[in-house]
Amino acid sequence: MSNVRTTERTTAVGRARTVLARRTEGRAVALLVVVAIVAAVFEPVVFSSFPVVLGRLALIGLVALGLTALILLGELDLSVASTLALSGVVMASVPNLGLGIIAALITGIVVGLINAFFVVVVGINSFIATLGMLFALRGAAFVISAEKPVPLENIDAGIAFGSSLLGPLTPRVLLFFVIFAVLQILLSRTRIGREFYAVGGNRQAAIDVGIPVRRRLVLGFVISGVVAATAGIINTLELTAADPTAGSTVLLASFAAAIIGGVVLTGGRGTIVGTLLGALALSILQVVLTLSGVQVDIQDIFIGSILLVAIISDPSSLRTAWVRLRAAITRSRTRDTARGLTGNAADQ
Amino acid sequence: MAKPTFTESIGVVAPTSTELSTGARVIKFVADRGIIAFTVILIVYAAIFVNGFASLPNISDVFYRAAPIGIVALGMTFVVISANYLDLSVVAQVATSAVIFIGVSNQAGLAPAILLALLVAVIYGVVNGVAVGFFHANAVIVTLATTFVGLGVLRWLSGGSIFFGPNGGVIQSLGQAKVGPIPLSAIVLIVMAVILGFVLQKTTFGFSIRSYGSNKAATRLAGVRTGQLVVGAFLITSISAMVAGFVLAAFSNTAVSSMAEGYDFQALAAIIIGGTSVFGGKGSVYRTLLGVVFVSVLTNILVLVGLTFGAQQVAIGVLIVVAVSIDAIARKLVKN
Numbered sequence: 001m002s003n004v005r006t007t008e009r010t011t012a013v014g015r016a017r018t019v020l021a022r023r024t025e026g027r028a029v030a031l032l033v034v035v036a037i038v039a040a041v042f043e044p045v046v047f048s049s050f051p052v053v054l055g056r057l058a059l060i061g062l063v064a065l066g067l068t069a070l071i072l073l074g075e076l077d078l079s080v081a082s083t084l085a086l087s088g089v090v091m092a093s094v095p096n097l098g099l100g101i102i103a104a105l106i107t108g109i110v111v112g113l114i115n116a117f118f119v120v121v122v123g124i125n126s127f128i129a130t131l132g133m134l135f136a137l138r139g140a141a142f143v144i145s146a147e148k149p150v151p152l153e154n155i156d157a158g159i160a161f162g163s164s165l166l167g168p169l170t171p172r173v174l175l176f177f178v179i180f181a182v183l184q185i186l187l188s189r190t191r192i193g194r195e196f197y198a199v200g201g202n203r204q205a206a207i208d209v210g211i212p213v214r215r216r217l218v219l220g221f222v223i224s225g226v227v228a229a230t231a232g233i234i235n236t237l238e239l240t241a242a243d244p245t246a247g248s249t250v251l252l253a254s255f256a257a258a259i260i261g262g263v264v265l266t267g268g269r270g271t272i273v274g275t276l277l278g279a280l281a282l283s284i285l286q287v288v289l290t291l292s293g294v295q296v297d298i299q300d301i302f303i304g305s306i307l308l309v310a311i312i313s314d315p316s317s318l319r320t321a322w323v324r325l326r327a328a329i330t331r332s333r334t335r336d337t338a339r340g341l342t343g344n345a346a347d348q
Numbered sequence: 349m350a351k352p353t354f355t356e357s358i359g360v361v362a363p364t365s366t367e368l369s370t371g372a373r374v375i376k377f378v379a380d381r382g383i384i385a386f387t388v389i390l391i392v393y394a395a396i397f398v399n400g401f402a403s404l405p406n407i408s409d410v411f412y413r414a415a416p417i418g419i420v421a422l423g424m425t426f427v428v429i430s431a432n433y434l435d436l437s438v439v440a441q442v443a444t445s446a447v448i449f450i451g452v453s454n455q456a457g458l459a460p461a462i463l464l465a466l467l468v469a470v471i472y473g474v475v476n477g478v479a480v481g482f483f484h485a486n487a488v489i490v491t492l493a494t495t496f497v498g499l500g501v502l503r504w505l506s507g508g509s510i511f512f513g514p515n516g517g518v519i520q521s522l523g524q525a526k527v528g529p530i531p532l533s534a535i536v537l538i539v540m541a542v543i544l545g546f547v548l549q550k551t552t553f554g555f556s557i558r559s560y561g562s563n564k565a566a567t568r569l570a571g572v573r574t575g576q577l578v579v580g581a582f583l584i585t586s587i588s589a590m591v592a593g594f595v596l597a598a599f600s601n602t603a604v605s606s607m608a609e610g611y612d613f614q615a616l617a618a619i620i621i622g623g624t625s626v627f628g629g630k631g632s633v634y635r636t637l638l639g640v641v642f643v644s645v646l647t648n649i650l651v652l653v654g655l656t657f658g659a660q661q662v663a664i665g666v667l668i669v670v671a672v673s674i675d676a677i678a679r680k681l682v683k684n
Contacts (some may be wrong), residue, residue, distance in 0.1 A: 025496060076488075118669060123676045127433060127488070128626050129669060136665025142658025245659075252492055265486045297504040306498030308479065311490055319481040324482055324575060 024262030024270050027310055028277035031260055035285045039074035043291045046284060053280075053287050054169070059177035060286075061279030062234070063247075065176075065183055066227025068275040070220040071258055074200040074267025075119060075126040076219065080228040080254060082137035083111045084247035087232035092150035092242035097157050108190065108229025111137065112222035119221070120214050141244040150242045151290045158240035172234050180229060184272045196220065200267025214336055256303060257282055260310045282306075373679040383623050383635065387642045401652060408531055414644035416442065416596040416608075418637065421615035422537075422544050423588025425636045426581040429548070431561040431628025432480055434488040434616045435582060438589045440498030441472050442608035444592025447502060450519060450603040451511040458518060458617050462594075469590040472498065473583035481578025484627035495612075502605045502629075513601040523598030533595045535636075540591065544584065545633035557581055562629025588589035617664055618643045621671045645668075 020026070039046045046053065063080050070077050087104040094100035111133065118129035144150075152158050161171050187193035198206040199216050206213050231250070236242045261278030263270030282303065289299045311317070394401040401407075422609075427435050445465045447508050453461035472494065479490040498508050513519040525532040532679075550552035560567040568574045597603045622639025624631025643664070650660045 016583060088511060118673065122673045124669070124672045125626055127619065128672045131616065132665045132667075132669035134665070135613065135617070135668065139658045139661025139663075139665060142661065143656065145361070147656065147658060252496060255489060255492065259489060265489065268568045295504065297500045297508075300496045300500035301504070304493045304498075308475075308490065308493035308497070311485040311493065312479050312483040314483075314485065317485050320484045321482050 012133065024264070025274040025277055026262060028261045028274050028281060031281040031306065031310075032277055032284070035288065039284060039288045043288045045291065046288055051170075053283055054173045056235075056283035056287055057279055058170075058172045060253045060283050061257055061276060062176050062231045063228050063250050064257040064275050064279055065179055065272060066224040067254050068258050068261075068263050068270065068272055069183055069187060069196065069264050070224040070268055071265060072196050072200045072270055073217060073220040074203065075217065075220060076130060076265070077115065077224045078127065078130040078227075078251065079111065079133035079137055080185070080224060081251045082134050082141065083108060083228040084232040084235065084250060085242075085244050086111070086137045086141040086144075087229035088236040088242035088246055089145045089150055089244055091233055091236050092152050093144055095153050097152075097154045102231050104233050105226060108225040108227075108232075110223055110225075111229075112225030113218070115225065116218040116221040120217050134189055138244070145242065145244040147244065149244070152236060152240045152242070155240045158237045161234075161237040166203075172238065175230065175234065179230065180272065180276060183223070187272055192216070192219070197268055200269075202268070213285050252303075252307075253282065256288060256307045256310075257316040259307065264314070264316075307328065354361045364389050365536045375674065375681060376678045379400065379623065382674070383621065383642060384636050387638055387645070390611040390642065390645055390649070394645060398649050398652050399664055401649065403675075404529060406429065406648070406652075408526075408529065410644050411531050411534040411537075412599055414640055415531070415537045415593040416599070417611060417618065418537045418538050418640035418644070419588050419592040419595060420585075420611055421636050422540050422633055423585040424615050425558055425619055425631065425633050426548065426584045426622055427487065428616070428624055428626060429561045429628060429631050430557050430581045430621050431564070432578065432581070433626065434487065434545050434612065435476060435490070435585045435589075436488065436491040437472060437476060437494040437498055438463055438585065438592075438615060439608050439610075439612050440495045440502060441586055441604070442469055442593040442596060442611055443504050443591035443603075443605050444511055445590040446497060446597035446603035446607055447506050447511055447605060449597045450513045450601075451506065452510065453519065454514065465590050465593065466587075469586040470583065472589075473586035474579060476586075477579030477582035478575075479495045480582065481575040499605065506605055508605055510602055510604045511529060512598070515601075517601075519598050520601045523595075523601055533599060536591065537640075541633055544588070548633050553577070553580060558629055560628075614643070614664075617668050618666055623671070623675070625675055626672065644653070 009102040033210075038261045063084065067077060067080060087107040090107045091104035094103050115126070115130055115133055118124045118132075163170065187196060195206070195211045195216055196207070198211055199213050203213060232242075232246070235246055248346065255280035258270070258275045259265070259275030259278070260281060261270065261276070263274060285306075286299060289302065294302075313320075413577060419483075420442060422436065424435055427433075428545065437592070445468070448465045448468065449461055451461075452464055476487070476491055476494055479485045480487045548557065556567065556572045557580070559570075560572065560574055560577055564574065567577075593603075596607060600607075618639040619636050620626060620632070620639070621642055622631070622635035622637070624635050624639075646663070647660060650663060655663075
């Protein structure tokens with residue numbers, strides 16, 4: 001096996017193939033190409049409306065970035081949408097804008113720590129722990145806001161926040177790219193990032209080589225919480241009010257972006273760049289569909305179908321299905337042979 | 349780390365040879381049997397201290413509200429026990445079934461409506477089941493995707509409008525029907541519990557589901573066709589969701605695409621609080637029924653006491669985490 005690989009590496013094609021096989025962003029790139037071609041044919045105006053696409057990208061992709069770091073560890077966070085709503089409400093409830101933003105960020109950190117406590121210390125599956133938090137935090141947002149949108153005291157700051165700074169770049173888009181850069185460097189260029197991949201790839205091995213697994217898990221949950229809180233802050237600033245029901249579609253969109261981007265839910269495989277590409281493909285698709293006057297319902301059908309295809313076209317899923325199919329065919333063939341019906345089996 | 353014995357691994361609690369401390373035994377007892385005690389305590393407490401709980405209209409109201417969500421939870425127990433987390437698409441399934449039940453029966457009569465709803469349920473079950481069982485995709489994401497597609501199709505075809513059943517029609521009379529003081533929907537809930545409980549406890553299929561939930565590899569090696577098994581679990585969930593849609597539509601005599609929002613996690617909450625383990629393998633339909641009763645009674649009390657919707661959500665969230673924490677701690681204790 002290793003011999004084959006070394007001979008392959010000597011040729012240029014072989015080397016390219018090894019590099020490609022290691023990358024996980026294949027599906028995101030494929031979807032991006034398809035979406036770009038569709039856009040070029042039907043709505044070429046998309047390519048001249050960068051601000052719209054970028055705004056949509058920052059909307060869909062921000063929470064997905066934080067989630068990606070956590071999924072790489074092999075954990076899930078279903079509470080991101082509720083964290084977004086709660087931190088927005090907390091921020092708007094504090095009269096001073098600066099203090100409010102700090103309070104919202106602290107909310108994100110605390111939520112991350114609580115999630116981490118249940119997963120790391122108590123030992124609950126992260127899916128269930130964050131499911132409980134999904135209810136509890138949403139409920140807390142309702143209680144604090146008295147089930148009404150909370151208006152921001154300082155509306156001017158919100159309006160200023162929505163306008164663009166440099167060309168098409170609004171503060172939201174800039175923040176998105178800053179967080180992207182920070183996480184990209186953290187995960188691909190630092191020791192902590194490598195340890196994230198190790199913990200997600202094989203937790204027992206990570207413990208055995210002395211990686212502080214618990215601390216990495218805590219960091220992962222805090223990243224996810226803080227990024228969700230940041231999205232809550234941005235939403236509140238742009239709307240100049242905090243809506244306790246905000247972010248209900250964020251959960252699906254973030255998971256969709258990460259999975260289309262090739263992040264494997266069991267952990268250890270995937271990149272932040274993949275998530276960015278996945279989010280970009282989804283946002284271009286949404287803009288194209290909106291510009292062509294497609295209803296929101298039908299957009300949902302598109303995105304749901306793409307997510308379904310993305311999850312079952314995962315290489316390991318395809319391999320499993322193929323092995324199963326072959327086993328089923330062999331089984332039916334042997335059964336037919338026993339009955340003396342080989343001719344029929346060969347026809348299949 | 350001792351390996352679990354066969355009986356343990358299929359969810360039957362075997363007498364352990366190791367001596368547990370008193371505290372450990374209490375936690376284990378709470379994890380195994382606690383829900384029964386808690387439910388009884390809650391009902392007795394409510395009957396004595398909460399004004400307006402122990403009245404016939406209130407209790408039948410509890411039943412009316414518990415029935416649809418309970419039927420969904422009963423079916424979804426199969427997916428949870430097979431260690432596939434949950435089926436999020438019940439939100440779309442219940443709403444689709446309700447809209448078909450009223451919308452189509454207004455146009456073409458009751459029989460075609462029921463057949464169409466059944467067809468839709470089978471499609472949901474097969475798509476979810478094949479993706480999870482044969483492609484080994486994560487059930488949460490698969491059912492999230494089918495929810496989006498399903499709700500999209502439903503809103504697109506129904507135009508998002510509300511469908512009303514004819515006044516005094518069959519559907520309305522079914523929804524208001526009572527046997528003695530007990531609403532018909534509560535009887536449907538109990539009949540479903542008996543049938544599904546039998547399937548899970550007494551049939552080969554049910555046994556395979558439980559053993560698959562505790563050890564996937566071993567079950568496959570034992571010659572069980574695990575792909576078909578998972579499809580079966582998702583089919584049971586969709587059929588239950590279809591029945592729940594009928595019950596829900598009949599109760600209010602209306603149907604709209606958003607009527608089942610929150611059913612996914614509420615059903616899961618009832619299942620978990622009942623003591624079915626989300627790690628798979630351990631649990632039963634009767635536990636889910638108890639969980640449903642517990643959550644419905646609790647919600648009813650919170651409403652009667654005057655707590656807001658937000659506070660109720662907080663209570664349910666905390667309850668989920670506490671219930672699962674007890675399960676997790678009990679597992680750790682048994683392991684050591």
